[in-house]
Amino acid sequence: MTDEEGVEKQGPVVRVVRWLDSRLGLSYPLLRPVPRFSISPFYWLGALTVVAFTIQAVTGMILLIWYVPDPASAYQSTAFVFSSVTDGRFLETIHLYGAYSMILLAVMHMMRNYFVSSFKKPREAMWIVGMLMGFVTLGFGFTGYVLPWTQISVDATNVGINLLNPLPPSIVSFAKNLLGVTSGYSTELIRFEAIHIVLLPAALLLLLFGKMYMLEAHGIAPPAGELTPRQQRLIPLFPNVTVYLLELSALFTAALLVVSAAFPYTLPAQFSLTPPLNTPPPQPDWYFLWMYQILKLDVFEGTVGLSLGLTVITLIFAALFVLPFIDRGEERRIAKRPLFITLGAIFVAELAVLIYWGSVTPGQTIPNYEAVLILGGTALAVALIFAGIYKVMFSKLTGSLTPDAAVQSRSMTMKRAQLWTGSLFTLLLVGGSLAISGSISAFATMVTSGITNGELLALAGYLSGLGLVLFGTIYLLYRLDLATDSITSRVKVLEVGWPNDQ
Numbered sequence: 001m002t003d004e005e006g007v008e009k010q011g012p013v014v015r016v017v018r019w020l021d022s023r024l025g026l027s028y029p030l031l032r033p034v035p036r037f038s039i040s041p042f043y044w045l046g047a048l049t050v051v052a053f054t055i056q057a058v059t060g061m062i063l064l065i066w067y068v069p070d071p072a073s074a075y076q077s078t079a080f081v082f083s084s085v086t087d088g089r090f091l092e093t094i095h096l097y098g099a100y101s102m103i104l105l106a107v108m109h110m111m112r113n114y115f116v117s118s119f120k121k122p123r124e125a126m127w128i129v130g131m132l133m134g135f136v137t138l139g140f141g142f143t144g145y146v147l148p149w150t151q152i153s154v155d156a157t158n159v160g161i162n163l164l165n166p167l168p169p170s171i172v173s174f175a176k177n178l179l180g181v182t183s184g185y186s187t188e189l190i191r192f193e194a195i196h197i198v199l200l201p202a203a204l205l206l207l208l209f210g211k212m213y214m215l216e217a218h219g220i221a222p223p224a225g226e227l228t229p230r231q232q233r234l235i236p237l238f239p240n241v242t243v244y245l246l247e248l249s250a251l252f253t254a255a256l257l258v259v260s261a262a263f264p265y266t267l268p269a270q271f272s273l274t275p276p277l278n279t280p281p282p283q284p285d286w287y288f289l290w291m292y293q294i295l296k297l298d299v300f301e302g303t304v305g306l307s308l309g310l311t312v313i314t315l316i317f318a319a320l321f322v323l324p325f326i327d328r329g330e331e332r333r334i335a336k337r338p339l340f341i342t343l344g345a346i347f348v349a350e351l352a353v354l355i356y357w358g359s360v361t362p363g364q365t366i367p368n369y370e371a372v373l374i375l376g377g378t379a380l381a382v383a384l385i386f387a388g389i390y391k392v393m394f395s396k397l398t399g400s401l402t403p404d405a406a407v408q409s410r411s412m413t414m415k416r417a418q419l420w421t422g423s424l425f426t427l428l429l430v431g432g433s434l435a436i437s438g439s440i441s442a443f444a445t446m447v448t449s450g451i452t453n454g455e456l457l458a459l460a461g462y463l464s465g466l467g468l469v470l471f472g473t474i475y476l477l478y479r480l481d482l483a484t485d486s487i488t489s490r491v492k493v494l495e496v497g498w499p500n501d502q
């Protein structure tokens, strides 16, 4: 709208933003404009991890008002926040669930970068810095867990610290001195707090700065394959992408607040040197549970077993660390990387199975045959599903279509087909792994401790889950064959609710 002299009339908000921009240089192109293809939440999982970190920093600094890092009053100071500070329990819950979401987002970000192989040349260093940031994030979890001084957290932290024992004595004493373990609980708690609120935040910000510098140098990794001009179009960081990221952050924060309000956290029992007999066995929080479950396998019992178990876990992390130097090929298309994609899917499935399994077997040593059945079964199931996918689906999706079929499958563009297949497939994969591991575990329990109604019901539940997954896979294959016109006989039950043009 213009005034009588034809000058454009600006609303108050635009005038303020324009004033800020002209004084602060917000739209000065310090940072690269962003390509259109990256306007999707999957490209900004790292940024959302930064948002989660910011929420942790803000809620953590507020909690510092009341928190006392001393074994004699740490629990009371936390309990005071829960019981007497307005919205104190809500605040504590946000900080806990914020921690969970930061770890989950960092893992999702890592796995997304793994599957789309954005760690390949020239971004190898970004991956390695990312791994270090992942460790720092786990460090936040480890050091933060003990601060409220509850029975379960102190016991689990002690178990965690004792896992250092098989290492060379010089490293053990250095680490234990650093953590203040050798000087008693008072020093230990002060050290853990200092590491949690000073050392780790500083390390994370330093690593983040380095990573963002590399991101500016290389730009965001484009998707594999041909890009359309529309996908390559550049969008200014301010205000367009900034507003987009603000929207994503607002959505994430809102979800975190709603979940924290709906499922408030209850402070567990205080730590005591003589805990009551019914105290549950020490168990780390879910993000360390997969490691702990590996160490609970019978084969890793005893001193030698423990060293072996720790070596296996270290090798897993080492392999992830040097991944850019293992998977070095130029090829980045998912359809053309069956081995690494399948390995990645097995990794995710085993993580989920180990965490779930760990949560239902606290304090139990796991017999080796059960481990082979469950972990081997999961790996086999995932490998079979992927072999099927690569044999049936990707051969079709990567253009081995007959000219006619290609023309006829206009409605199912390659991209839509890949997105549709990928999302449904992930669901099937996780569902399938849980259903298979659950069935095997229910069956194994019945073999070892006799048939009970409960176990029979559980087995029936898991098997019907497996049935659903199988039906889902057949439905997916059918839909794809229909879309690529390679169907021989139509099955109406699989087309319920589909538009007639199919």
Ligand code: HEM
Pocket (backbone or CB within 6 Å): 042, 043, 044, 045, 046, 047, 048, 049, 050, 106, 107, 109, 110, 113, 118, 119, 123, 126, 127, 128, 129, 130, 131, 132, 133, 134, 137, 208, 211, 215, 219, 220, 221, 222
């Ligand atoms: C606290 C943990 C982490 C934070 C805060 C973080 C943050 C970020 C940010 C802001 C980006 C820019 C793109 C985006 O927003 O996704 C990014 C990119 C990247 N990150 Fe992370 N990251 C973390 C952990 C990791 C981990 C654990 C890995 C892998 C082991 C990793 C590997 C990468 C790679 C390879 C890129 C480049 C992606 C591309 O160019 O498309 N990051 N990270």
